[in-house]
Amino acid sequence: MPNDFNQQVIEEFRANGGRVGGPFEGGRLLLLTTTGARTGAPHTTPLAYLPDGERVLVIASAGGSPRHPHWYLNLLADPRVTLENGVFTYQAKAVVLEGAERDAAFARAVETDPGWAAYESSSGRTLPVVALETVPGVMPTHTASSFGQALKAIHDAFRRELALIRKEAATAGPGLGVQLRVNCLSVCGSLHHHHTMEDSGMFPSLAGQRPELAPVIERLGEEHRRIADLMARLQEVVSAEGAEPAAVLAEVERLTxxxxxxxxxxxEQLIPILDGAATT
Incomplete structure (x- = not known):
C-alpha cells in the first residue's frame, strides 16, 4: 500500500486532471502502476518524469535511499505497467536503460535538476533510469465526463507543458541544454500527432454530421497549418548549433x-457540439 503522502498525491492527481500542489506543484508528474513482485497486487506511485520523444523517463531515486524503490523491483519482475498522465490512462512497457544511453539520460536529468546528482551521491548506488514506452495497439482511456471535457483536458495538458518549457527557457543559463531541446521537440511531436488526428478524424466527422460547421472546420484547419509552421521554426531553432535559450523562448512564446x-x-465552437452529441 502507498504511504499516506503518496496516497494524498494520487488522490489529488486523479481529482484534478494531473495537477497537484506541494513539492510536485508546477512539475511533470505521472502515476505509475506496477504489479507487486511478491504480492501480485497493483501498486501505484507518483513519479516525476522527463519527456523523451514518444516515451517518458523515470528515475529510481527513492529520495536518495541506498535501496531501490519497490516500484522499480516490481517492474524488473514484470515490465508491463500502467501510466496515468492526468488526461489518459494507458499501458506501457518498462525498459531499463543501460550503458551510454543510461548515462546520457541521467546527465540530462542532472542538467535540469542537480538534485538527481545529490540523490545518487547520498544513495551510494547508480540510480536506474527507466524508459516507459507505450504499448502499440492498445487504446488509451480517459476519465473525462464527456467528449468535450476530454478535448479540454488534452488542450490544458498542452498549455501546462508549454508553460513549463517557457519557464525552463526563461531561467536557463547560457547555452541550450539537451533536455530543454528534447522537451521542445517532444511537445511539438505530440501536438503534431493531436492535430493530425483531428484533421483526419474528428473534423471530417463533425463536418459530415453538421454541414453548418464548415467555416469553423476550415478556420481550424488553417490554424493548424499556421501552428505547424511555428513548430517547424521552433524545431529549427532548437536543433541549430549554438542555440541559446533566449532564441528558443521567443519561438515558444510565438507558438504559445x-x-x-x-x-x-x-x-468555444466545438465543446458544446461534442457534449451535445454525447447526450443525444
Whole structure:
C-alpha cells in the first residue's frame, strides 16, 4: 500500500486532471502502476518524469535511499505497467536503460535538476533510469465526463507543458541544454500527432454530421497549418548549433500565443457540439 503522502498525491492527481500542489506543484508528474513482485497486487506511485520523444523517463531515486524503490523491483519482475498522465490512462512497457544511453539520460536529468546528482551521491548506488514506452495497439482511456471535457483536458495538458518549457527557457543559463531541446521537440511531436488526428478524424466527422460547421472546420484547419509552421521554426531553432535559450523562448512564446488563440476558439465552437452529441 502507498504511504499516506503518496496516497494524498494520487488522490489529488486523479481529482484534478494531473495537477497537484506541494513539492510536485508546477512539475511533470505521472502515476505509475506496477504489479507487486511478491504480492501480485497493483501498486501505484507518483513519479516525476522527463519527456523523451514518444516515451517518458523515470528515475529510481527513492529520495536518495541506498535501496531501490519497490516500484522499480516490481517492474524488473514484470515490465508491463500502467501510466496515468492526468488526461489518459494507458499501458506501457518498462525498459531499463543501460550503458551510454543510461548515462546520457541521467546527465540530462542532472542538467535540469542537480538534485538527481545529490540523490545518487547520498544513495551510494547508480540510480536506474527507466524508459516507459507505450504499448502499440492498445487504446488509451480517459476519465473525462464527456467528449468535450476530454478535448479540454488534452488542450490544458498542452498549455501546462508549454508553460513549463517557457519557464525552463526563461531561467536557463547560457547555452541550450539537451533536455530543454528534447522537451521542445517532444511537445511539438505530440501536438503534431493531436492535430493530425483531428484533421483526419474528428473534423471530417463533425463536418459530415453538421454541414453548418464548415467555416469553423476550415478556420481550424488553417490554424493548424499556421501552428505547424511555428513548430517547424521552433524545431529549427532548437536543433541549430549554438542555440541559446533566449532564441528558443521567443519561438515558444510565438507558438504559445498562436496556440492559445486556436485552442480557445476550438473549445468555444466545438465543446458544446461534442457534449451535445454525447447526450443525444
Amino acid at each position: 500565443e498562436e496556440l492559445e488563440s486556436h485552442l480557445t476558439y476550438e473549445e
